[in-house]
Amino acid sequence: MQQLFNFFIKNKTFVLFLLLFSxxxxxxxxxxxxxxxxxxxxxxxxxxxxxxxSSGVSQYFSLVEENQLLLEENSRLKSEGFNQKRNSPIDxxxxxxxxxxxxxxxxxxxxxxxxxxxxxxxxxxxxxEDYGVITSKxxxxxxxxxxxxxxxxxxxxxxxxxxxxxxxxxxxxxTLTWDTKAxxxxxxxxxxxxxxxxxxxxxxxxxxxxxxxxxxPVGVVHSYxxxxxxxxxxxxxxxxxxxxxxxxxxxxxxxxxxxxxxxxESDE
Amino acid sequence: MNNIIFLNIMRFFGLLLLQVLIxxxxxxxxxxxxxxxxxxxxxYPTSNNRLTFxxxxxxxxxxxxxxxxxxxxxxxxxVLIAYIRPLFLKFSFGAAYEYQTIKFSNTDFSQRFIYFLxxxxxxxxxxxxxxxxxKNEMLLIIKQTLYSSIFSLIICLxxxxxxxxxxx
Numbered sequence: 001m002q003q004l005f006n007f008f009i010k011n012k013t014f015v016l017f018l019l020l021f022s023x024x025x026x027x028x029x030x031x032x033x034x035x036x037x038x039x040x041x042x043x044x045x046x047x048x049x050x051x052x053x054s055s056g057v058s059q060y061f062s063l064v065e066e067n068q069l070l071l072e073e074n075s076r077l078k079s080e081g082f083n084q085k086r087n088s089p090i091d092x093x094x095x096x097x098x099x100x101x102x103x104x105x106x107x108x109x110x111x112x113x114x115x116x117x118x119x120x121x122x123x124x125x126x127x128x129e130d131y132g133v134i135t136s137k138x139x140x141x142x143x144x145x146x147x148x149x150x151x152x153x154x155x156x157x158x159x160x161x162x163x164x165x166x167x168x169x170x171x172x173x174x175t176l177t178w179d180t181k182a183x184x185x186x187x188x189x190x191x192x193x194x195x196x197x198x199x200x201x202x203x204x205x206x207x208x209x210x211x212x213x214x215x216x217p218v219g220v221v222h223s224y225x226x227x228x229x230x231x232x233x234x235x236x237x238x239x240x241x242x243x244x245x246x247x248x249x250x251x252x253x254x255x256x257x258x259x260x261x262x263x264x265e266s267d268e
Numbered sequence: 269m270n271n272i273i274f275l276n277i278m279r280f281f282g283l284l285l286l287q288v289l290i291x292x293x294x295x296x297x298x299x300x301x302x303x304x305x306x307x308x309x310x311x312y313p314t315s316n317n318r319l320t321f322x323x324x325x326x327x328x329x330x331x332x333x334x335x336x337x338x339x340x341x342x343x344x345x346x347v348l349i350a351y352i353r354p355l356f357l358k359f360s361f362g363a364a365y366e367y368q369t370i371k372f373s374n375t376d377f378s379q380r381f382i383y384f385l386x387x388x389x390x391x392x393x394x395x396x397x398x399x400x401x402x403k404n405e406m407l408l409i410i411k412q413t414l415y416s417s418i419f420s421l422i423i424c425l426x427x428x429x430x431x432x433x434x435x436x
Contacts, residue, residue, distance in 0.1 A: 012319065013318045013319060013322065013351070014351075016319055016322055016323065017322055017347060017348075017350075017351040020322065020323070020326040020343070020347045021344055021347050021348060021351075023326075023340065023343070024326070024329065024330070024340035024341070024343035024344035024347060025340060025344050025398070026340070027333070027339050027340025027343070028338075028339035028340040028341050028344065028398050028401070029339075029401075030339065031337075031338070031339030031340070044334060047334055047335055050285075050288075050289075050335075051335075054289045107335075109292070109336065109337070110295075111295055111298070111299040111301070112336075112338060112399060113399060113400060113401075114337070114338070114339075115337075116337040152337065183298070244295075
């Protein structure tokens, strides 16, 4: 016993190094496999508020473009409204399944294999895990961590992200993943080789999951090839969204999420 | 003595904020970012308590990880180079280090260059191996290590010579 203590005291630097190094490596492995670390992420209060200050400054540099985007979206929505015959009752808002709320992006990254965004809305604004995040152009990701005032989004540019999408023309659906190569190209997998593909076909969300409603635009087919076993396509999809300069996003809240989840759980 | 401790605490927080708020948004050529916070580990006084040094390096890496949502990758790489630093001090500065008398501002540029180069390359290699975390992507790891190291090295040397008080 005495010798053991002596050994530790003699090599205390090495022991400390080994301890800290293994903590760090296990944190890395954990973040690659599950999303379990509750405290150590950027939706943490202190961290997110520092990002908030910095985004408060940098916001001013893109006011013009952001305004332009909002105007475009407004005019699109207005024209939709004018061209639609009003046949739904005025209290139809009570029957809506999805409701949107806006949020600001405090932090965004797109160079790592696992990218996350930090938003300025949290539990206080009734944001919960597994809510979808979109912009006026396309999808961004899914909320995976929430604190009181902030939340973290698992970006579609993340190797852990799997989102169900379909081809607009043929209605065939597959999984959207990312191979970390480029920030504007994601991969659509699990599409049968029987499907007729054309470059430029639109890809939209399938609406099978409780996270995103159907028919949200994602991107267009950029190129495609067969996988190693020659029976499924790997399709490169060029995103409508520019993931590198996100600022204003919408959080989609599904009112039926509890009901849907209860159904899915009873399956398992 | 208190002055040195104060300087290092300031450097800790200054470099931390510089790294996460500015340097991680550079994305030169798409993905290359300099890791300026290494200067804290590189320039930490040589006559130190090694336990405090290793622990503060770990802490710096960990806080950066929390900011960037990158698990424990920066922490692992930082703690490793903090641990092996004496080896490279001896290698680059030779006899001066043996007597514990070196001050980084008084050393030769070439010696400092070698010292920075080795530690930065090791740090980046560990960092990107853990970030990519896939042994089939060795080429990608080496490519990223190489490009980012060059960028980090230039920025670190630049900062070092900008803020060093040289007695002339």
